[in-house]
Amino acid sequence: MLSQEENELLTQVGPGTPCGQLLRSYWQPASLSEELPPGGPAIPLRLMGEDLVMFRDQRGEIGLLGLHCSHRGTDLSYGRSEDGGLRCIYHGWLYDVKGRCLETPAEPPGSHLHETVRHKAYPCQERGGVIFTYMGSGEPPLLPNYEVLSAPEEKRFVTKHFHACNYLQGLEGNMDNTHVPFLHRYLRTEEGTKVLAEHPAEGAPSSIFGPSAEGTFYTRYARVEETDFSVWAYDNDGWGGPDLILPSLAMTGGGSQTAGDGYQVYWRMPIDDTHHWLFVLSFKRSGPIAPEHRHNQS
Numbered sequence: 227m228l229s230q231e232e233n234e235l236l237t238q239v240g241p242g243t244p245c246g247q248l249l250r251s252y253w254q255p256a257s258l259s260e261e262l263p264p265g266g267p268a269i270p271l272r273l274m275g276e277d278l279v280m281f282r283d284q285r286g287e288i289g290l291l292g293l294h295c296s297h298r299g300t301d302l303s304y305g306r307s308e309d310g311g312l313r314c315i316y317h318g319w320l321y322d323v324k325g326r327c328l329e330t331p332a333e334p335p336g337s338h339l340h341e342t343v344r345h346k347a348y349p350c351q352e353r354g355g356v357i358f359t360y361m362g363s364g365e366p367p368l369l370p371n372y373e374v375l376s377a378p379e380e381k382r383f384v385t386k387h388f389h390a391c392n393y394l395q396g397l398e399g400n401m402d403n404t405h406v407p408f409l410h411r412y413l414r415t416e417e418g419t420k421v422l423a424e425h426p427a428e429g430a431p432s433s434i435f436g437p438s439a440e441g442t443f444y445t446r447y448a449r450v451e452e453t454d455f456s457v458w459a460y461d462n463d464g465w466g467g468p469d470l471i472l473p474s475l476a477m478t479g480g481g482s483q484t485a486g487d488g489y490q491v492y493w494r495m496p497i498d499d500t501h502h503w504l505f506v507l508s509f510k511r512s513g514p515i516a517p518e519h520r521h522n523q524s
Contacts, residue, residue: 237392239496240275249274250362252473253369254495255505256280256290256350257357258386268312270303274361275498279303280350281312281323289323290359292346296327321345355384356505374491374509381488383508383520393474393494393502400476400492401469487512 228236239246256273257280268281270293277293279302289312295302300316307313309329311322318331319340325347327340348359349366354375360366369375374382389396399405450457457470469476476492488510495503508515 237394238499239393240499246274247362249473249496250360251367252362253351253358253360253366254474255356255386255493255503256359256495258384258505259352259355259357262288262357265307268303268305268307270301272497273359274496276361278346278348279305279312280357281305281307283307283311283323285310287323288350288352288357289321289325290348290350291321291325295319296343296345297330319343321347323347323350354382354507355379356507372491372507373511374489374507377509380514381510383515385506387504387506389494389502389504390500391502392500393496396492396494396502396504397470397474397476400478 236245239249254273256271257269261269262280262282264282264286266282268279271278271280271290278290279293280288280290282288284307291302291312293302294300295314295316297314297317297319300314302312302314302321304315305312306315309320311320311328313320313329318329319327320329322328325345327343327345330337330340330343333339348361350357350359351369352358353369354372354377356375358369374384455472469478471477471491474494474496478490478492488508490509491505491507493505493507495505497503
């Protein structure tokens, strides 16, 4: 059981917090591409305790700015994408995707006030149907080249879910293997058949066991290895996969979405200390994901 101090250390994600600083040192998912179509309006976002606005300019470049205008604090999500940036509807201040102020219309001719304004802005890049942002200091690292991010659209599917708990509670659920054979079992057994073994198989770990889809019993995670970026788990058949990938990702089999030929990435992005977005990225290696499975997410 975590102490209150340990819990706060691991779950407080606002600016200046240790965990917030750690999470900000990675690229993180901010939005789905479909939420910000070309020509669409700006959208307000709250990420890691910060109120922000995301917009796509006329060239298709994506900006993530502080929500409130540097002039009078107006909500920029009501702004208009025009003239190379996002224009505040109150006095017309215009910001580009890097937070530079391009225009301050109320100033007298020859004014250089706009050149002194630097609005909060975070870099973004769009990959695999997801818009990622880097909210840390210094130059951003490379975005990991996960297969799901470069796969053709027909072989991947992305969605997101709102969770009313902190990101670590959700991530703990990914690591909680005991719940899998109880909550996520898909059995094709006769009515009245036992669904859990009373004892694990000979020589198998006692913590993880349950029924397969065929009604036979299997064991999971006979061996666990740590790497410098993940925790890799192997079952009795030698299958392995990093259930935990730093800092806030998990990988599982794809279920019906990938028909055993791919995987799903669960990427948890904090909204604040007590809420988060779960981004689910599904990928099938051998062919298209069937339309009937594209919205069949657990």
